[in-house]
Amino acid sequence: MDIRRRQFSVATSLFISGILVLNYINDSPLSFGRFSSEDDRQKVLIILTQTRSGSSFTGEVFAATNNSVYFYEPLYPFGLDCQLFRSEKLDLLKQILSCNFTNIDDAYKYGFGVSGWQDGALCRKHGFCFTGASVGLQNSYRKTCEQLEPDINDCGYPMRGDILRNVCENSSLLITKITRVCSVEELEDTYRHLKRMKKETYVLHLVRDLRSIASSNIKIAGRSKLQGIKEGILSVFCSRQKENVDYLDRVVRGKTKHSSIIEDGRYIRMRYEDFATNTIERAREVFRIFKLPLPSEVALNIRERLQPNITFLKESVKNGGDDGRQAKLLLKGLNAFGTVRDPFKIVNEWRSIVPFEIVKNIQEKCGDVLKKLGYKLFENEQDMKDISVPAYGH
Template identity: 30%
Template sequence: MKCTAKRIIHWEIWRTNRVIYVLVAAITICLTWRNMMKTSSVNPTQQLIIRQELREEISWINNTGPPMQEKTVVLLIANQRSGSTFVGEIFNQNPKAFYLFEPLFPFTKQCKYLEIERVDLLNDFLQCNFDNLKQAYVNAFDRTKFTDKDAECMKNNICFETSHQPLLKNYAKICEYEKDENVDKLTQDGNLKFDPESPACGYPLNTTILGQICKTSDIVAYKIIRLCTIENIELIYKTLQDKGVKLFVVHLVRDPRAVVASRVNLKVDGIRLHNASAETNILCDRYNRNMKYVSRLEADTGSNIISDGRYLRIRHEDFTVNPFETAEKIYRFIGKPMSEEVERFISKSHQSMNRILDRIRREDEKALLEKKEIRNYTRSKEILHQMNNPFGTTRDAKEVLTKWRITLPYSVAQLVQEKCANVFEMLRYKMFNSKLDMVNLTKTYF
């Protein structure tokens, strides 16, 4: 009850502040256009065009968009190194979507550490409430002692700025159009550039403007790897359901062998087994716990994310082999059309290396027909060279499916198969019976 009362008071304060903000913004707009029409060197035709764009871009001041009850909110959850960066781009590249990449980065990957705090903050995010973002990040870093050097969450009020270019572009539209010098910042395609050094519209981002962009977007999506249990999501789902918010959960899974291979520190002369063993225990425990919880929800006759049709499990491998079909499946699941921008992104990301894959496949088939041993280790040098950015989104996704089979020691693969036996059965992954079986890329494993 105390928590509820505090949230009500907090909401009233926010609403009062928003009224003040709208009045200040309206006065600013009037003064901006008066000065602009008097002093701008832009010709009258351009002024009319920019005036119309301004009205459209800041329409959120008078119309905050559809209420949260009518908004599509998507939570993409995955384990680390499961391909979630690429999958998340199908929302990031959608101009009608508000997308945040790893907003829970300040919280440790250890599931039980600051568990309540991260769930509470995510609950706010899913309702486009970023008022507590700054303080929550400060508290999390203070407790975890994590470094913020790479993510710069506290400095920018978003984590990993390079993963938020579409958002920053929208942010610049709203913020910069209210300033006199906005015309000079127009790029050739008529859009405003985000200036990180701008005193008023740079970093740190204004959380009020973030909230407004979120609320006026057709789709709100978050990519999360630091929320370890679906049980936590079910608690959030019930809270949002009581408020009428439509939450959809996309659960991305990947072959545990591939995840372990991607996580551990591989050496030229092999892998440090104790690292692989620790990662395997953590990963398989998490997989088993979540799979069992989903099974319990499936058997439950009450309202939950499964029975309400709000949970979709996607295998990384299926998305990799059929990206268009799987992306369309995700968009059908949330009841939205897939934009042309998303289609172009997927096409561009996969075109670059398909020729290499086709050549390697033909070589494999030829070697098999000639009864020669398929030596993937030599050809893997070319493969690994093309995949030198582990966090990129333009790598050929199909090659990701085979890389771990080349680099992972078979002893580690056996360990994962033993620890995750139930997961392999539930997610329909095939086990390898020998090293030769594993490195033979003509054999599929899913």
């Protein structure tokens, strides 16, 4: 597997924001700033993360919100190297989150052309690549299509941009998860653009223990790819986490240009481990930032996906469909891509999968970043494998 592809004053505002971010870095698994007063504005949640960091599970939790739209990996055609085609990807992201779907297919054709990905036809068969993995968006599109054009014969695929725009503009919450953008800093222009459009936008920066990311890749690629996985963690994943941590530090200390995202209190950094093991409370905190209660449908979705018991899994298998297939795989312990999971297993299993030599290599180069994010470094294999010793702070 090739992982590489894969101003009162501004100073005062930065000082206040800095306190909030520093409190996160030192103490809390979840950081957030002051509330917005415009409760009725359309909200946008951008989940910024890296691959194999639990973003699919996290995105689907929030996507369960009624009257929401979930754009799953809308920058997919441009490949995994977030350093390439930055302006094109960010322009496309602004367009989609502005509910403008004009000429999107042309952008996707270009993206597949420059990235070399070979699944363009399959991805684009729905009309837009991000719709295939979003069941809620598909259902909302079909209902809107049937209401607007009751005489139309087919409200399926390929989707039409005008109908999709109607769905998007009439949704109270837009959610997207992106792994093809490298940093929070790169999202500043997108944030300011959406702010001018009166959209209440938040950036949820989802981080995960690099050693756990290594474990996830091992499960997919196999132990024969250990060296390549280690190199990918050190050269790509570690670098991106360091870039973002350093950027936040510079903003807090006033060593760089001001950040609208931080200054407005719209930055949330959250460890996947905290979200996976305390999902309802973490989701409730995010909705509290929105000045909303946790929707009952989101709470139900979480209960169905976490700590599933054997009876629930067997019922899911019997009912069939995507959830049934995921349940079957989970029962077999083979579900690397699924979003139904045992949280405590998922955050600790790296400790029995990743060889200690690889763990040492990651800690030697990325230890400072891991510690700033609240992760514990292990000095020996025995402590690493002792699950009673926590691998991250609370």
